[in-house]
Amino acid sequence: MGAGPAGRAVAAAASDTGLQVALIDPNPRRVWPQTYAAWCDELPASVPQSALSEVMGRMRAFGTTMHEWPRAYAVIDNAVLWKHLWRDDVTEISGRVVSAEHGPTGSTVHLKDGRRIASAVVVDASGAARVLSGGRPPRTSAQQTAVGVVLEEHEAAGLCPPGTGLFMDWRAAPDTRGGWPTFLYGVRLGAEQVLLEETSLARRPALPLALLRRRLRSRLGEVGIEVPEGAVEERVRFPVDDPLPRPGRVIPFGASAGLVHPATGFSVATSLRKAPWIASAITAGLPAGPAAAARAAWSILWPPRALAAHALRRRALQALLTFPPHLVPEFFESFFALPPHHQSAFLSVDHDPAATAAAMTVLFRRAPWPIRRQLVTGGLSLGRPHAHHGLGGL
Numbered sequence: 001m002g003a004g005p006a007g008r009a010v011a012a013a014a015s016d017t018g019l020q021v022a023l024i025d026p027n028p029r030r031v032w033p034q035t036y037a038a039w040c041d042e043l044p045a046s047v048p049q050s051a052l053s054e055v056m057g058r059m060r061a062f063g064t065t066m067h068e069w070p071r072a073y074a075v076i077d078n079a080v081l082w083k084h085l086w087r088d089d090v091t092e093i094s095g096r097v098v099s100a101e102h103g104p105t106g107s108t109v110h111l112k113d114g115r116r117i118a119s120a121v122v123v124d125a126s127g128a129a130r131v132l133s134g135g136r137p138p139r140t141s142a143q144q145t146a147v148g149v150v151l152e153e154h155e156a157a158g159l160c161p162p163g164t165g166l167f168m169d170w171r172a173a174p175d176t177r178g179g180w181p182t183f184l185y186g187v188r189l190g191a192e193q194v195l196l197e198e199t200s201l202a203r204r205p206a207l208p209l210a211l212l213r214r215r216l217r218s219r220l221g222e223v224g225i226e227v228p229e230g231a232v233e234e235r236v237r238f239p240v241d242d243p244l245p246r247p248g249r250v251i252p253f254g255a256s257a258g259l260v261h262p263a264t265g266f267s268v269a270t271s272l273r274k275a276p277w278i279a280s281a282i283t284a285g286l287p288a289g290p291a292a293a294a295r296a297a298w299s300i301l302w303p304p305r306a307l308a309a310h311a312l313r314r315r316a317l318q319a320l321l322t323f324p325p326h327l328v329p330e331f332f333e334s335f336f337a338l339p340p341h342h343q344s345a346f347l348s349v350d351h352d353p354a355a356t357a358a359a360m361t362v363l364f365r366r367a368p369w370p371i372r373r374q375l376v377t378g379g380l381s382l383g384r385p386h387a388h389h390g391l392g393g394l
Helices: 005-016 080-083 209-223 269-286 290-303 305-323 327-338 340-347 354-367 369-377
Strands: 022-025 037-039 052-056 057-063 066-068 073-076 091-094 095-103 106-111 116-119 122-124 145-151 163-169 181-189 193-203 233-239 250-251
Touching: 005 022, 005 080, 005 122, 005 269, 022 116, 037 269, 052 181, 052 369, 073 181, 091 116, 145 181, 145 209, 163 193, 193 233, 193 305, 209 233, 250 290, 269 290, 305 354, 305 369, 327 340, 327 369, 340 354
Parallel strands: 022 091, 057 163, 122 250
Antiparallel strands: 037 073, 052 073, 057 066, 095 106, 106 116, 145 193, 145 233, 163 181, 181 193
């Protein structure tokens, strides 16, 4: 259920293992309109080079000063990746799933128009909606929001020089006026175009898109960039701290499974890497029954070490949400000054709790005292995290 990158990836992988697959989505043939990007070294080898519309050899970042990361970053060509993940033996069904019921030998998926589809196992890749994986949590989520515009390469050269991208620029926009800080994100889209995006990393409640739009235009105007009439605008809004779903007969995947990185909002590379493993787990578990297949898939999604690393990153996010606005750029200045291997460990799609804890410890030791004090009062603790399966704390 769900034909985004995560749903397409797991459907393709399941088909490749010999399973009969149905892919259900209100519009399964739609090519994804969002801009997706990832560090090149985190994409699986199965993703063809042609699926990368632009590769930036280095990324810039600003906390209070400029830092350069010699780490390749790629924007994905959605049309090429969609074709790469398309399988002619996957049955595509246009419809909206509303519920599912489960029996000892399989499940029945109910569509809004009354149709019912029988299946051995059900994978929920419906994104943040989590239609079959418990739905939206009752509390207000911390959300990442952003508004971006697509400009010609020469117009954006002052902020995004040729061959580079802008990971985070925390220098204040002219009309921030003491409010919650946001950063500028910039990537090259190919065809001599650049996306510049004013982004709120995480806020509860979310920063309004109208505010981000004003900040973006003010920031661009300060450096002499006038947004042309009719420029393509991109809008982003998704949760970054929803609890993990509970294990059950429905197998969550992608954002539905909590695979959104709490510190960046990235999830596509993780989904592409995990999809073949999930498909193999389902295939191996099915001879013992649908429930066994679901348990096998969950063990791949969230083994104990992954839960521990996720809990640490979530603690860092929760601590950051308590920061006074003026300290946020200073926090990221400390992070951007870390050795590259510590930066990569914390931002990685891999779940290594030891490496994550080591990066957080080094950052804490090197940070100025006001940052340390805020991390402590904000609840950051580097003790052993309590890993829960959807039990509130995660």
